Amino acid sequence: MSLIRKRKLTKNQTRQIKKNQEAITDDGTFATGVVVSHFGKQLDVQITVLPQIMPKASLTVGQIWRCHARTNLPMLTTGDVVKFSLDDIAGTGRIEQLLPRTTLITRPDRYHKVKPVASNVAILVIVFAPLPKPATGLIDRYILVARLSNIRPLLVLNKADLLDEHPEVVQIYQEYQSLGRRYGFDVIQSSGVDMMGLDTLKSHIEGRLAIFAGQSGVGKSSLINHILPHAKQSTNIISVGSQLGQHTTTTSRLLAYDMGDLTKGGIIDTPGIREYGIWHLSADDILKGFDELNDLHGACQFRDCSHAPNAKGCAFWQAVADGVVLSWRVENFNEMVAEAKQGQA
């Protein structure tokens, strides 16, 4: 099904689009920056490279400019690297160009349109904890997001100070660790109570753009605050150019490790990742999140195998019987496929 709705443009609209496309070459006055937050049609862009021709002497790297985007650009999101022109008098900017994205996390909205959630993210930190009780279905869903977006997952078992009372969670941790060893991702522990594992976590994400995901209450905000003690203040940055004052309702924001230097990476804090739906995905897409099952792709006796526990000749369940695949991973896969099908019905 095509998601693009065809419509007729008026002469005026056609002329406007043409005009927009024409005037986007950098005449030396464009600044380069990163989208650090966006709310509705407005985006805040932090300068990373000054324009060759300085329109304003007080312009510095690290300043945040409130911008709107040219209408011919694709929908922009936090993490995007852009070139923008500055309107010195109004104190605002206009995003002229979107530079190539290394990665892009998207999610479908209610109207079946795919929306960008974050761009240029290098690592997806998936946090779980002994309490609230881990939902492996949710962890697996985030591993799927990472695989589909070509982003490295990093699993963090937080609140490790509570592990003595929760041996069943140690087992889940070890099971993910063995998957991680086979399929190239790390699984670590941390605790904000006894300050354990925080440096290891830091060393995994330093110099990169990271995004945190996980059940509510597992300690994501606490971890982010430990890593970025200045994060709270950074929400109160005054937009330098526009003097519009403090932001109120941002939908998503980038918290930099070094406020003046975005090239050192940071953390994108966005609700978008929490609302990640899967109904737009096929069973083959979902399989990409399950590396060990993906290895068995096409190995079942019947091409249309349901992978139900009693399905004849199912390679997944044979592997479970052989002790090389975990039964709950097959169950989580089946549940996600069922959920996706239900959403498509």
Ligand SMILES: Nc1nc2c(ncn2[C@@H]2O[C@H](COP(=O)(O)OP(=O)(O)OP(=O)(O)O)[C@@H](O)[C@H]2O)c(=O)[nH]1
């Ligand atoms: N025992 C223990 N408690 C922790 C740890 N880290 C955070 N907590 C507590 O867990 C609760 C939830 O922490 P948050 O950081 O708000 O969790 P969150 O994942 O950001 O939650 P949402 O914002 O709802 O997504 C708070 O009461 C924290 O004090 C930890 O390492 N050990």
Ligand SMILES: [Zn+2]
């Ligand atoms: Zn099967």
